[in-house]
Amino acid sequence: LIEEQHEGWRYRWSDGLTRRANSALAVGRTGTVDDLVARAEDYYGLRGAPTLIQVSTASAPRGLPAYLQSRGYRSTARTFVQAAAIADVVERTESRFDIEIAATPSDEWFGTYWSVEATRGRTDTDMTLYRHVLLAPELPTVFAAARRDGKVVGVVQLVVDRGWAGVQCMATAPSDRRQGVADSVLNGLAIEAAERGIGRMYLAVMATNDAGTALYASAGFRATHDYCYFADQVN
Known part of the structure; x- marks a missing residue:
C-alpha cells in the first residue's frame, strides 16, 4: 500500500x-x-x-x-461503523462449533475466506495480495476459525489497535450459512479479546447487508458513524 x-x-x-x-x-x-x-x-x-x-x-x-x-461524483457502498463492549458481545453470542484461534491464517482458513471472495469477481492476483498484504497487517492480529466435522466452515480476523479490537474478513462457507457460524466465530473472537484485556470491539458493515446488520445488532453493536465512496463519473 x-x-x-x-x-x-x-x-x-x-x-x-x-x-x-x-x-x-x-x-x-x-x-x-x-x-x-x-x-x-x-x-x-x-x-x-x-x-x-x-x-x-x-x-x-x-x-x-x-x-x-x-x-459529477456519485456515492456508492455506504457502510456503517459499529462498536460494542466486548463483555456484551461475549454475553449475547454463543458458539455452536469448535473455535480455533491462531496467529496466522492457515491454508484452510484462507480457503474458506476465499471461497466467498472469489464469488465477487476477485482474480488470482487479488488472491495473492489478500493473503500476503491484507491478512498480514503490522498491528497485532489473530484469526478465528469455526470447525465442524473436521471442516472449517467460518472464519474471521481480529486486529488490535490502541485498545480496540477490529473485526474484519468475516466469511461463512456458502454451504454452511444460516447455521450460527458467524455468531460462533464472533463469540470466539470476543472471548479472545477479553482475555487480552481489550474492552471494546468495532467493525464495518455495508448498509445493504441486512443479515450482517441484524447479527451485529443482536450481538450488541451500535452504529457510531458511516462512510461512503464518491466515484468520479465524468473523468
Whole structure:
C-alpha cells in the first residue's frame, strides 16, 4: 500500500485491491476542498485509475458531499461503523462449533475466506495480495476459525489497535450459512479479546447487508458513524 498525505487527506494506492486502499480519505477541516479534490484527481489520473474519495461523517469537511455531487461524483457502498463492549458481545453470542484461534491464517482458513471472495469477481492476483498484504497487517492480529466435522466452515480476523479490537474478513462457507457460524466465530473472537484485556470491539458493515446488520445488532453493536465512496463519473 502506497500512501501520501496532504492537508490531512490521505491518498492511498494499491493497484486495484480494494476501494479503501485505492481511494482518498477526506480528513480534517484544513485546506481548500476544491484544491484537495483536484489533487486526488491528479493522483489517481496519473495511475490510470478513476478518482474515488472516501467520505466519513466522522471526519470529512462540511459541504464535501454536495461539492462532489456538483462535479459529477456519485456515492456508492455506504457502510456503517459499529462498536460494542466486548463483555456484551461475549454475553449475547454463543458458539455452536469448535473455535480455533491462531496467529496466522492457515491454508484452510484462507480457503474458506476465499471461497466467498472469489464469488465477487476477485482474480488470482487479488488472491495473492489478500493473503500476503491484507491478512498480514503490522498491528497485532489473530484469526478465528469455526470447525465442524473436521471442516472449517467460518472464519474471521481480529486486529488490535490502541485498545480496540477490529473485526474484519468475516466469511461463512456458502454451504454452511444460516447455521450460527458467524455468531460462533464472533463469540470466539470476543472471548479472545477479553482475555487480552481489550474492552471494546468495532467493525464495518455495508448498509445493504441486512443479515450482517441484524447479527451485529443482536450481538450488541451500535452504529457510531458511516462512510461512503464518491466515484468520479465524468473523468
